[in-house]
Amino acid sequence: MAKIAPFSERQELLRVNAVDKVFPGDVQALRAMSLTVREGDFISLLGPSGCGKSTALRLIAGLSAPTSGRIEWAKTRAQGDLGVVFQEPTLMPWATVAQNVYLPFRLEGQPYNAVKDNVLEALKLVGLDKFQNAYPRELSGGMKMRVSIARAMVTQPELILMDEPFAALDEITRFKLNNDLLEMQARIGCTVIFVTHSVFESVFLSDRIVVMAARPGRVIEELHVDAPYPRNENFRTSAEYAAHCRAASQALELAMEAAA
Amino acid sequence: MSVADLNNQSAPTKAPTVDAEEARRARRRRIEKTARWLLPLLVMALMIWVWDRIVVWNEIPHFILPSPGRVWGSLTGDWAILWDSALLTGRITLMALAIAVIGGAGLAILFNQNKMVELSLYPYAVILQVTPVVAIAPLIFIYVESKTVGMLLCAWLVAFFPVLSSTTLGLNSVDHNLRDLFRIYGATRWQRLWMLQLPSALPYFLGGLKIAGGLSLIGAVVAELVAGTGGVGTGLAFRIQEAGYRLNIARMFAALAIVAAMGVFIFAALSLLSHMLLRKWHESAIKREH
Numbered sequence: 026m027a028k029i030a031p032f033s034e035r036q037e038l039l040r041v042n043a044v045d046k047v048f049p050g051d052v053q054a055l056r057a058m059s060l061t062v063r064e065g066d067f068i069s070l071l072g073p074s075g076c077g078k079s080t081a082l083r084l085i086a087g088l089s090a091p092t093s094g095r096i097e098w099a100k101t102r103a104q105g106d107l108g109v110v111f112q113e114p115t116l117m118p119w120a121t122v123a124q125n126v127y128l129p130f131r132l133e134g135q136p137y138n139a140v141k142d143n144v145l146e147a148l149k150l151v152g153l154d155k156f157q158n159a160y161p162r163e164l165s166g167g168m169k170m171r172v173s174i175a176r177a178m179v180t181q182p183e184l185i186l187m188d189e190p191f192a193a194l195d196e197i198t199r200f201k202l203n204n205d206l207l208e209m210q211a212r213i214g215c216t217v218i219f220v221t222h223s224v225f226e227s228v229f230l231s232d233r234i235v236v237m238a239a240r241p242g243r244v245i246e247e248l249h250v251d252a253p254y255p256r257n258e259n260f261r262t263s264a265e266y267a268a269h270c271r272a273a274s275q276a277l278e279l280a281m282e283a284a285a
Numbered sequence: 286m287s288v289a290d291l292n293n294q295s296a297p298t299k300a301p302t303v304d305a306e307e308a309r310r311a312r313r314r315r316i317e318k319t320a321r322w323l324l325p326l327l328v329m330a331l332m333i334w335v336w337d338r339i340v341v342w343n344e345i346p347h348f349i350l351p352s353p354g355r356v357w358g359s360l361t362g363d364w365a366i367l368w369d370s371a372l373l374t375g376r377i378t379l380m381a382l383a384i385a386v387i388g389g390a391g392l393a394i395l396f397n398q399n400k401m402v403e404l405s406l407y408p409y410a411v412i413l414q415v416t417p418v419v420a421i422a423p424l425i426f427i428y429v430e431s432k433t434v435g436m437l438l439c440a441w442l443v444a445f446f447p448v449l450s451s452t453t454l455g456l457n458s459v460d461h462n463l464r465d466l467f468r469i470y471g472a473t474r475w476q477r478l479w480m481l482q483l484p485s486a487l488p489y490f491l492g493g494l495k496i497a498g499g500l501s502l503i504g505a506v507v508a509e510l511v512a513g514t515g516g517v518g519t520g521l522a523f524r525i526q527e528a529g530y531r532l533n534i535a536r537m538f539a540a541l542a543i544v545a546a547m548g549v550f551i552f553a554a555l556s557l558l559s560h561m562l563l564r565k566w567h568e569s570a571i572k573r574e575h
């Protein structure tokens with residue numbers, strides 16, 4: 026897959042166009058949400074609980090339909106062009122690590138031997154190639170999450186959706202997975218939409234942060250984090266990082282006030 | 286630095302010594318392991334001894350309460366008859382269990398695949414389940430010509446429901462995120478059933494199966510009692526009844542012991558099967574340390 030293009034030269038991948046989502050009982054989960062996603066973007070959706078972040082991801086994944094507005098893709102997609110990582114690892118407990126990562130191919134009807142190399146490569150990418158025959162219950166929380174990420178990446182999708190994937194992990198594991206995630210994104214050159222509650226996480230990872238407010242869920246502000254990749258621990262301790270965090274915090278505060 | 290380098294997840298190194306607490310725990314585990322079979326055996330020996338003393342000291346006649354020795358004598362002396370009867374009861378039980386599994390799990394899958402079928406038939410499955418089999422059995426034997434088929438039907442009626450209800454529960458308790466994942470990857474309904482719902486339902490199914498095993502033995506015994514003496518009625522239940530009429534109480538006990546042993550055997554076999562199928566991945570099969 027292509028390497029990530031510079032920010033200004035990226036092609037459009039999909040556009041969320043004035044999307045409303047109303048749930049039964051008149052719950053307005055999203056109002057007039059618009060967002061343009063370009064190839065290679067790392068976008069964070071940042072906002073308080075209930076502002077419709079998960080709803081937005083489900084709409085983009087095609088798991089539910091907008092009440093009004095449209096999700097427009099630049100080109101038609103095939104199976105496996107989309108990877109998803111949920112807050113829980115969501116592995117099949119009866120299958121080994123390798124079988125879990127093989128799942129997307131298996132559902133496409135590919136025999137294991139034809140894609141074995143891809144599976145092992147994805148596992149190597151997350152550092153778990155030694156654990157291919159382990160069962161999920163033998164792994165720690167962080168390792169399970171890595172398997173989940175490997176599964177999302179194994180088809181080399183154009184777009185990966187992640188819904189608070191690291192929220193349940195301790196901070197040390199989370200930092201490490203943040204670093205690893207950036208490295209993996211750079212390697213397979215995919216686009217990522219990443220839902221998080223954490224200002225720090227969103228600034229460290231993304232080049233764009235979409236700050237959302239609740240009741241009704243809507244976009245309040247879009248921030249651009251123009252620090253270059255690759256980012257590492259140096260970035261985490263830089264003044265630039267601190268400044269971006271401050272800006273994101275202020276936007277988030279604004280979002281909370283808007284909801285109240 | 287590559288991602289793989291960042292992970293220092295090599296195989297765990299073995300601790301050189303075992304601390305005192307671990308040693309204590311290991312010893313307790315060993316003791317428990319022995320006690321698990323030794324204690325029940327001791328209890329049984331004690332009970333048999335008390336039984337024997339009661340009979341001897343009170344000079345109870347054997348047609349009221351035979352001594353354990355007499356029961357043992359019947360068990361060995363009448364072994365040929367009892368064994369034949371046990372085979373028949375066992376065969377009915379296993380066949381009933383087999384069709385209970387096929388019928389119960391099959392219905393569960395059918396219900397799961399087609400909501401309208403479920404809505405139409407589920408109430409009748411419940412009605413069949415809540416009506417006591419002893420009450421239905423005489424009717425069955427009026428309309429069903431073959432005694433064997435009648436007995437199978439009775440045993441099936443008692444045994445299929447636990448399989449149906451637990452499998453249904455299992456098929457519906459798929460992790461909803463996994464379900465979404467299958468949708469995103471464009472899984473067909475069969476792929477979802479085969480790769481997601483059936484494995485998710487397996488622990489539930491096996492739980493229902495363990496209950497159904499015991500119930501199909503009960504069903505077989507009840508059916509035999511109702512079917513009476515005619516035709517093929519030479520199973521263990523029939524032996525018990527027959528020995529009762531002849532005041533051969535020792536043989537009643539002997540036959541009863543065999544029925545109980547068969548029940549234990551079925552339960553143990555199904556527990557073993559369940560353990561084998563789940564031990565690699567299911568929480569229920571993990572031995573926790575504390």
Ligand SMILES: Nc1ncnc2c1ncn2[C@@H]1O[C@H](COP(=O)(O)OP(=O)(O)OP(=O)(O)O)[C@@H](O)[C@H]1O
Pocket residue numbers: 048049052053054073074075076077078079080081242
């Ligand atoms: N299936 C549903 N039916 C009814 N209401 C729903 C449904 N899904 C979400 N909602 C409502 O829509 C709103 C947005 O929910 P959503 O899960 O998208 O929020 P979120 O930003 O992901 O929150 P969190 O950070 O807590 O995960 C909430 O008020 C929620 O109650």
Ligand SMILES: [Mg+2]
Pocket residue numbers: 078079080188
């Ligand atoms: Mg959410």
